[in-house]
Amino acid sequence: MIRALATLGLLASFAAADESQPLALGSRPARFTFTDTRWLERELSDFGPRAAYVIVFTTLDCPVANRVMPRVAELERAYRARDVQFLGLNVGADDALVEVAARAIAQQVEFPVARDFSGEALRALTPERTPEIVVLDREHVLRYRGRLDASERVAGTAPDSATIREDLREALEDVLAGRAVRVPRTVVDGCRITPPAALEPGPTPPTWADGVGALVGQHCGDCHVAGGSAPFALGTFAEAKKHAAMIAEVVEQRRMPPWFASREHGSFQNARGLADDERRALLRWVAAGAPEGDPARAPAPPPPRATGWRIGEPDLVLAAPREEEIPATGRVPYRYVILPHVFLRETWVAAVEIAPSNPQVVHHANLGFWKIGSDWSDSSFVTGHVPGGDPMVLAPGVALSIPAGSVLGLQIHYVPTGSPEKDRIAVGLRFPRERVEQRLRHHQIRNTRFEIPPGAPAHPVRASRRFDVDAVGIGMFVHMHLRGRDMDFVAGYPDGREETLLLVPNYSFDWQTSYVWHPGAQVFPAGTTVTCRAHFDNSRFNPFNPDPARAVRFGQETEDEMMYGFLFYVARDERLGLAIDPRDGRVRPD
Secondary structure, eight states: OHHHHHTGGGGOOOOOOOOSOOOOTTOOOOOOOEEETTSOEEOGGGGOSOSEEEEEEEOSSOHHHHHHHHHHHHHHHHHGGGTEEEEEEEOOTTOOHHHHHHHHHHTTOOSOEEEOSSSHHHHHHOOOEETOEEEEETTOOEEEEEOSOTTEETTEEOOOOTTSOOHHHHHHHHHHHTSOOSSOBOOOOSEEOOOOOOOOOOSSOOOIIIIIHHHHHHHHTTTSSTTSSSSSOOSSHHHHHHTHHHHHHHHHTTOSSOOOSOTTSOOBTTOOOOOHHHHHHHHHHHHTTOOOOOGGGSOOOOOOOOOSOTTOSOSEEEEOSSOEEEOSSSOOOOEEEEOSOOBOSOEEESEEEEEOSSGGGEEEEEEEEEETTSOGGGOEEEEEEOTTOOOEEOOTTEEEEEOTTEEEEEEEEEOOOSSOEEEOOEEEEEOOSSOBOEEOEEEEEEOOOOEEOTTOSSEEEEEEEEOSSOEEEEEEEEEOOTTEEEEEEEEEOTTSOEEEEEEETTOOTTOOOEEEBOTTOOEEOTTOEEEEEEEEOOSTTOTTOSOTTSOEEBOSSTTSBOOEEEEEEEETTOOOOBOBOTTTOOBOOO
16 A cells, blocks of 8 residues: 555655755665556566666656657667667656657657656666666666766757767766776756655545545446456445555556557547546545545445346357366466357358356457368458457448358467366357448458567567558557567558557557547548558567567467557448348348
């Protein structure tokens, strides 16, 4: 609880700057942790032994830091082979971690960036301004503190001049040569750092009965309910109070509700997140000790997650042929399940739902159809299941076509709970009741011919697809494996315009999230090209990397990699006029 409350700096009324003495040159800082873009707590030792460490303090809104970071990125690429580890540490009072990762991509920063939510790094290294830079030697001893060079100032950028010393580069050369740094301290011209302080609950903090319970139900209730996919329920006051410190931590860090797209690009109808006043209310509630208020005013506890179908009663239910057994611990390799049904004729589907019998052990599952006799790489993605996600329900007049001679298959990612578990997954299909006018289509924007070098922190891979018809977009889906770092979708329109449709700057293998546009909002003229650009982290710092010493290529196993961007759409002017038999999903003659 104390640690969680100490990190509530985002919405704090900030205290005065820390008056402690700055870390002296020649000293070792106290151990400190930071939060990486995967929301994992990390420390310098996670990089392993290095010849030197360069730490750059930044915020999203400091103009000097924003001008300096691309140049720091260039310097990092020059020193990477010389065993120098760079790290960007964001210390912005209200900077969201997703946007920190997004800014790093825009600045072409390939080294890790992170957030100092707790202020531990500030206290240990005592920077005063952004973009202050510190250099530690291989023993973690402070050898340099200051600027990149004197060219970037608050008032602007100085003209190129041979008289401007390359302060950081010179310091690095001295450290790598094992000699004293010639100029170990330089003046940083930038933005004053405000250290975080604990949030004060105020004289009248919110209570569970007076709004907090409703907020938790609205934003957390899809998963954190009895029988839901989350590891614990938050439906009652007692349940929420027991987990209050954890609620504060994930809300302060914007880790929950889960959402991985940058807010700078696109508008999505399924976007999750808390408004600033909602975040403030939850954090003040925890800071006040999680008061209950008047129990008579509290919202009614939600019922346990119903076992019924959210798409309505399916017309066809296909259950896995057997139960899957999930071990108590360890990473479970993907399970692949072929559902026991052959679609002998073309079948049209208006809604699809993936329904595990044990939701807590299924972190995500992807469904596709495969035409018997074709290569597995030609399988076609249909929909997915993620905690808190929705089943696929298409708009009236739109339907998915499953070709004759096809079967449905599931790729399932199970997660252990600490006890042996079982699950038998099923898929429900509903057939159209209205005439089908438009067929659901998708571009599978993929690259299968790449090689990620050993140790590469941000290896680029890209692929493109072109619209041959005027189209209306429905949504997007990103799929990579354990080394996937980020991906964006960029539309190049026939008139020369470019638009970033989606940026997922901190992709998570464990959260296979879809991004759904508002109906009719995204239009693609014929001739539009959509390019997906991905980066892969094959470095040691990636905690999920199976083997950073291995070159990685495309493959079906989790230890291999994939690069898929799915974009779902309909042809704008298509009018099929198909009457569908609701009993079997087949075209019915008029």
